[in-house]
Amino acid sequence: MSETRLSSAELPEPSLDEDDRMKPEFVSAVLGHVDDGDTEAARALVEPLHPADIADLFELTPVERRRALAAAISDLLDADVFAEMNEHVREGLIDALDPAQVAEIAAELDTDDAVAIIEDMEEEDQRAVLRALDPDDRAAIEEALSFPEESAGRLMQRDLIAVPEHWTIGNVLDYLRSNEDLTTDFWEIFVVDAQHKPIGTCKLSWILRTPVEIAVADVMAREQTLIPVDMDQEEVALRFQKYALISAAVIDPLGRLVGMITVDDVVHIIQEEAGEDILKLSGAGDGDINEPVLESYKARVRWLIANLGTALVASSIIAIFEGTIAQMVALATLMPIVAGVGGNAGTQTMAVTVRALATNQLTQSNTWRTISREIRIALLNGSTVAVVIGVGVAAVFANPALGMVIAAAMMTNIIIAGLAGVLVPLALDRRDIDPAVSSSVFVTMTTDSMGFLAFLGLATASGITG
The missing domain is CATH 1.10.357.20 (SLC41 divalent cation transporters, integral membrane domain)
Incomplete structure (x- = not known):
């Protein structure tokens, strides 16, 4: 059974202030234990934190002390923490890991998050990490890396639920219950034809409320927003905003379903693109305080x-x-x-x-x-x-x-x-x-x-x- 982490709102004082920001004295306490070699005390303070808060802790830690902190709480540095981490901070820590460790982290992440970690590595290090992955994960990440940067292909997730149009609701439910390898994070099911081209979507709420003998084709929504695999991520974000999407199918040049993008990925893109344009107007580059x-x-x-x-x-x-x-x-x-x-x-x-x-x-x-x-x-x-x-x-x-x-x-x-x-x-x-x-x-x-x-x-x- 996985370990339960406290949310930011449940964290004990004095870790976060009233604005949900990590207090300087908490950061100093953790780093003080690390400097003293008391890793158990440092780990005890960090363990209750949410992965996003652990990522914040590293961003607030001076560059020269991050590796020591990582070594002290290495067992808490799971894939979720790396996924939440600022890219410049993450790159510095990834450089300190061997390819097998990076591969282990990447294997636990969704494809889009794994690509975000691997894409900025040196080509030789990329190959070493890819060799350490199992064949299925390696094939998915290599395919993602073949798409242009900041495109839908880099952003999309490969794990989705797709069913044929001739199935009934009962068939769908049996499929979801019997297949343990299916993704557990999805909001809708994509309906495809014989060529694996998306022809509609079916929300989970519809499936749960529809009699099992009804055909999927009779309840699905045929109108849907399809995202070309080479579409720029900024245009993807605009489509999600315009059409109030929760998820959307990504298609290849032949119109076949190859992945999906979800709103949680797009929220980061909206924030990133908005800040990027403001910083470009001022000529300030990335404008990231963690940038070298x-x-x-x-x-x-x-x-x-x-x-x-x-x-x-x-x-x-x-x-x-x-x-x-x-x-x-x-x-x-x-x-x-x-x-x-x-x-x-x-x-x-x-x-x-x-x-x-x-x-x-x-x-x-x-x-x-x-x-x-x-x-x-x-x-x-x-x-x-x-x-x-x-x-x-x-x-x-x-x-x-x-x-x-x-x-x-x-x-x-x-x-x-x-x-x-x-x-x-x-x-x-x-x-x-x-x-x-x-x-x-x-x-x-x-x-x-x-x-x-x-x-x-x-x-x-x-x-x-x-």
Whole structure:
């Protein structure tokens, strides 16, 4: 009989705080016992934890002390803990295990979780782990690894229940009761034809409430959402959201049933993709606090270099109007305001557009309506901010003409920012370039450059510096 673990809510104090987060003093106590060589005391503290909380414990432990902790509580490090663990933390611990141990862990996991552990290993280590698996598990994982990264094929589970359409409910119940090798985690049964192509689904509740002599074909739902095996995981998540799915069949290019994806897998993808897009907009890479320093550096520095290049474009515009600025120092004080507010306006529009593209809300059929909407918003925002800044500058500098110039420049830049915020992500998306990665660089360059050009150009043309 398997060991019963306490849930997070049942854990004794002082392990978790009121927000269900592990307390620092608990982490210190566990690590203190490990440092003292008292593994029994450390194990006694960790044993009641849920696998997800044990994974959190490792994430809260300094990198250099994780292996010692793993050695102290090795018998508690089961497959469920590795499945819940942050990928960077997991990779570090997996590297310390021999292939046989990794194979033992992988064999206990669903295929998708096993693939997540093995896919990031070195090729030589992958082969060693695969050789240590039994043939059935090895074949399933090798097939999953043959699919593109972040695709439905990597995400799907192979263990499912499929029955022929000519069976009765009684046949299904007998099959479920007599076959001990079937998966125990499922919400619906897939109905297939002679070519093993899915033709419908039958919920467990329907099977339990239907007389045994009724044919499966008479109660099944023929309408279902099928997931191609090569579909990107983000699109899979969108389908689950749109159609409120609990599980869905995955099909190969010939339309045959090869696996299923369940909502618990998709919840992780939704969270992962949402956070990924936000971090891409900032150029922060994975943004994981457990990511190695060198990897974070490489991900961030390239965008800082790119921003340095675009900043030179804006500075060259300032250089053109050096004479105008020299005649009226107030322009140097005010021009960052025009560029800064325009940049914020562009970022707002860009964030909305990138999200709409990611969630399939923005398509070719409503592109022009979206552009028109953003222009109207930009006009309203520009008018409001222009009046406020114009009146303020006129009063502070006792120069109504300067107030009118900065108001006009602000209005112009906010409208340009609104257009850039929607057009740049759209243009990148049409060229199959991820708009979340590249948009911010181009939008910032546009708002800075056009802000300086509009303000200094209008100031020069109006003659207020003369």
